[in-house]
Amino acid sequence: MPDAEQLPLNPVKDGWRVGVLFSQSGTTVVTETEHLRGTELAITEINAAGGVLGRPIVPIVYDPGARNADYLALARRMLAEDEIDIIFGCSMSASRKTVLPIVERHNGLLFYPSMYEGFEYCENVLYCGATVNQTCLPLADFLLKHYGGRIYFVGSDYVFPRESNRIMQELIEARGGEVVGETYVPLETGTEALEDLIPKIRTAAPDAVFSTIIGKPAQAFYGLYHEAGFDRARHPIASLTMAETEMATIGIEKCAGHILAATYFQTIDSDVNRAFVAAFKDRFGGDATTSTWSEVAYMQVHLFARALERVGSADPRRIALDPLGDEFDTPEGRVRVDADTRHLWLTPRIGIARPDGLFDIAWESRVAIRPDPYLAATRIEEPALESWV
Known part of the structure; x- marks a missing residue:
């Protein structure tokens, strides 16, 4: 210790x-x-x-x-x-x-x-x-509006990915989309299990991949996705976790076009x-x-x-x-x-990775959104600032 x-x-x-x-x-x-x-x-x-x-x-x-x-x-x-x-x-x-x-x-x-x-x-x-209403809700709306409703889920096998994917599936299906595949890998998985994901994704032909793989396996998965030649501008990986520093670790040339739902980006003005x-x-x-x-x-x-x-x-x-x-x-x-x-x-935002390793903020809420950790509402409501008082 x-x-x-x-x-x-x-x-x-x-x-x-x-x-x-x-x-x-x-x-x-x-x-x-x-x-x-x-x-x-x-x-x-x-x-x-x-x-x-x-x-x-x-x-x-x-x-x-x-x-x-x-x-x-x-x-x-x-x-x-x-x-x-x-x-x-x-x-x-x-x-x-x-x-x-x-x-x-x-x-x-x-x-x-x-x-x-x-x-x-x-x-x-x-x-x-x-919380999930500050990340998953806007991300589900954004993916279906700009990329399409066929989503493939990949995740590490523990509570955060499984619960986040469950929530995202409900949100996507409620909006008319569908989950075309769902695969989990061990938290500290090796390369072989990650390589097996690529043909599964190719066969399912999703509009986007929602990834809740975390840590070093996530970095390896993004690299494999790049090597497989997927068009990131049309079929990106979307996540709640893959931020600026991890993209630099992966290689920024492998990440442009991918999507992150978060409340902070370095490019906030x-x-x-x-x-x-x-x-x-x-x-x-x-x-x-x-x-x-x-x-x-x-x-x-x-x-x-x-x-x-x-x-x-x-x-x-x-x-x-x-x-x-x-x-x-x-x-x-x-x-x-x-x-x-x-x-x-917090203020929800959607960022699209750009070639310099930072994110263009493609969408953001007009105001901070009340946390809803139990997801009592399935649509984002943007209250007036006066409601804080």
Whole structure:
């Protein structure tokens, strides 16, 4: 098991100690490194500005290596031995569900930064990533309108892909489309299983592929799809996860034309986002790209700091309640913590990958959309901003 590692922030003994639980190795190393970078940047900014109430945020960082058993053991170590009550961590739904019992048992608080399949509520979690109505609903509409209704599903074999695909199937069929195939591969599958997907997709001849394969296998699948010669402009892969940094890992020349449903893209045109991108590149290098993985992790640290300043204590029970209803500007736009669901009002967007490795934003909601993790509505409703009041 890896030892604790503190980010280079020169902490002092009386700082606000928080846990950071993102993998720096394993199958999800690219996306979780992005979580870690966003977290580090936010903490660095806050500490450089004087910390919170004059005290720095002190991160205690562990690497669970994308192994659920290590997520559980390290979360227990943080809460029971390190006496840390606040954790920023987990990326996959499997890791979140693994640590929830220990977080609840110790009455800690988990800030969770990933988009996910929904159908969950826990008073010990603030869900800062997008919910299914903020991703799957607009994506289903977009695919059927611009590409066609014949969709092939591929996914990793665990809870997030299976639940997301179930939801997407209901949405696509309700709109007159059809799922022409559905195949799952192991979470850490080898190349052979991924190669077997290509003839299945070719035979089914879908208008688009909806992929919920994650991590290194997803990167390999996108490469195989490119090598197979599919016309990405007419028959793209659409996903909820394949963002800027992973495209750079795959090779941007293999990704142009593919689709991502997300609430953040580096190309968002706002002063707040331009400042975030500049700070990110200044810290991690000019070639570094921001993504929905790094931005949400960055945003949720600032959400915590705002609550901590108001509460004046790192008591997880008070921090869990204080942000409810909080509203502020972030790189992805104005967000609000929904008091009923503990999820965030976010602005859905659809991006199409372009040759330089970034995304053109092909569609975006006029306003932030209320989170609906239980998918009570099957159409996007764009409320007026006044409804936030």
